[in-house]
Amino acid sequence: MADVLVGAPSRPKIQIVPVRGLPVVAVVLAGLVATIAANKLWALEFYHVAGGGMWTALDLFLGFVIGPILAKMPVQARAEFSARFMPKMLLIMPTLVTMTLASGWQLARLVGNLEVGYPKHWWLTASFIVVGVMAVIAIGVLEPANIAVLFEMRKPAPNGEVIARLMRRFIYTAGITGAMQIATLIIMTRLASW
Amino acid sequence: MVRKLPPIAEIAVGAMTLIIVGGITLASRLPRPAPMPVLIALLAAAAVLVLVDVMLLARLRDFAWPLFFKVAKWTLLAYAVMYGMLEFTFVYDHVGGSTLAVLTLMLVVIAIDVPLLFGFSVARYAGERQAAS
Numbered sequence: 001m002a003d004v005l006v007g008a009p010s011r012p013k014i015q016i017v018p019v020r021g022l023p024v025v026a027v028v029l030a031g032l033v034a035t036i037a038a039n040k041l042w043a044l045e046f047y048h049v050a051g052g053g054m055w056t057a058l059d060l061f062l063g064f065v066i067g068p069i070l071a072k073m074p075v076q077a078r079a080e081f082s083a084r085f086m087p088k089m090l091l092i093m094p095t096l097v098t099m100t101l102a103s104g105w106q107l108a109r110l111v112g113n114l115e116v117g118y119p120k121h122w123w124l125t126a127s128f129i130v131v132g133v134m135a136v137i138a139i140g141v142l143e144p145a146n147i148a149v150l151f152e153m154r155k156p157a158p159n160g161e162v163i164a165r166l167m168r169r170f171i172y173t174a175g176i177t178g179a180m181q182i183a184t185l186i187i188m189t190r191l192a193s194w
Numbered sequence: 195m196v197r198k199l200p201p202i203a204e205i206a207v208g209a210m211t212l213i214i215v216g217g218i219t220l221a222s223r224l225p226r227p228a229p230m231p232v233l234i235a236l237l238a239a240a241a242v243l244v245l246v247d248v249m250l251l252a253r254l255r256d257f258a259w260p261l262f263f264k265v266a267k268w269t270l271l272a273y274a275v276m277y278g279m280l281e282f283t284f285v286y287d288h289v290g291g292s293t294l295a296v297l298t299l300m301l302v303v304i305a306i307d308v309p310l311l312f313g314f315s316v317a318r319y320a321g322e323r324q325a326a327s
Contacts, residue, residue: 017268029275036283098276102283109287114224125222132214139308140207144315147265151316162319 014083014154016147021091032099036106044110047103052188055096056181059134063178067171075164082167083153086146093138101131113191120194127187134180137173145169199318200250206311209243212236213304220297228293237296240303247310258320266313273308277301 035043070078108114113124145166152158152166216236220228251257284297 029279032279033282036286094272094276098279102279105283106287121222125218128218128221132218135214136207136211140210140311144203144312147312148316148319151261151265152319159319 014150015087016150016154017090018087021088025091025095028095028099032102035103039106039110041107041110044103044107047099048107051096051100051103052184055093055100056184058093058096059174059177059181063174063176063181067174067178070167071171075160075167078167079149079153079158079160079163082146082149082163082170086150089146090143097138113194116194123187123190127184127191130180130183130187134177137177137180141169142173142177145173197318199254202247202250202314203311205243205247205250206307206314209240209247209307210304210311212240212243213300213307216240216296216300220293228296230292230296233296233300237300237303240300240307244303244307244310247307251310251314258317261320262313262317264313265316266309269309269312270305273305277305 032047035047070081073081108124116124149163149166149170152162213236216233219232219236223229281298281301284294289297
């Protein structure tokens with residue numbers, strides 16, 4: 001039974017979604033709706049730059065700092081880290097992604113970026129493709145694995161083999177999204193200097 | 195040992211990819227008219243994949259259905275907020291007619307696909323443990 005993580009004394013009680021964070025998310029999303037409805041340049045810039053900056057920084061940090069550290073840690077330590085880290089990410093990442101993309105689209109409409117013809121328009125299309133790839137990785141691979149790890153950790157005797165396999169997914173996909181964020185930085189700084 | 199299950203997660207990711215390709219195709223053409231035949235083909239293919247997934251799921255035995263529905267239900271609620279934001283933006287930007295209809299149907303397909311994927315991803319391991327015990 002070497003693959004079963006037997007109850008470590010300090011194992012936290014795992015809450016899949018940190019309920020205390022929900023009001024913050026609600027306030028951020030309400031502000032986003034108000035921003036889009038008002039269609040003001042500063043507010044849209046604020047949501048897009050603040051959200052996008054945090055999203056990019058988090059992905060780069062996870063992909064190139066936390067990911068390699070986690071890869072070298074024992075399964076028990078990875079699981080303990082995940083139990084405390086993943087629930088917070090479950091609220092933070094979708095909120096940042098929603099505020100960045102929704103305000104970014106509206107901003108592009110407002111400043112007329114969508115009207116620009118090809119071949120210059122390829123920069124915009126490239127940004128859609130990068131976001132699309134990240135969405136498939138995040139929603140299709142990363143997030144289901146994160147949630148499965150949390151549910152596994154809630155069991156009286158979590159299966160270490162399952163956690164290790166799912167965590168490997170986290171490490172690899174975090175690296176890929178980190179690399180995609182470098183592309184995002186190049187594209188976005190290019191668009192901002194049109 | 196991991197229980198061998200049909201490729202439900204892989205098919206769900208395939209359906210999601212088709213919807214996202216549709217979204218990119220549409221967004222990359224704006225403000226010009228959307229290439230409707232391409233979008234409809236992508237939407238139909240994604241819908242077929244989701245249908246196949248639902249059929250494969252329905253045939254599973256010894257599966258942790260309560261956990262599946264618990265995760266799927268909360269995922270649907272969370273993503274409904276995100277899809278609601280997207281729909282709000284489309285309507286606010288006066289996207290209308292067949293383009294809005296296709297976009298809304300794409301959101302509906304992905305609203306079934308993502309909860310199904312999350313629910314399956316969690317319940318498959320619970321099922322494995324239950325089957326083993």
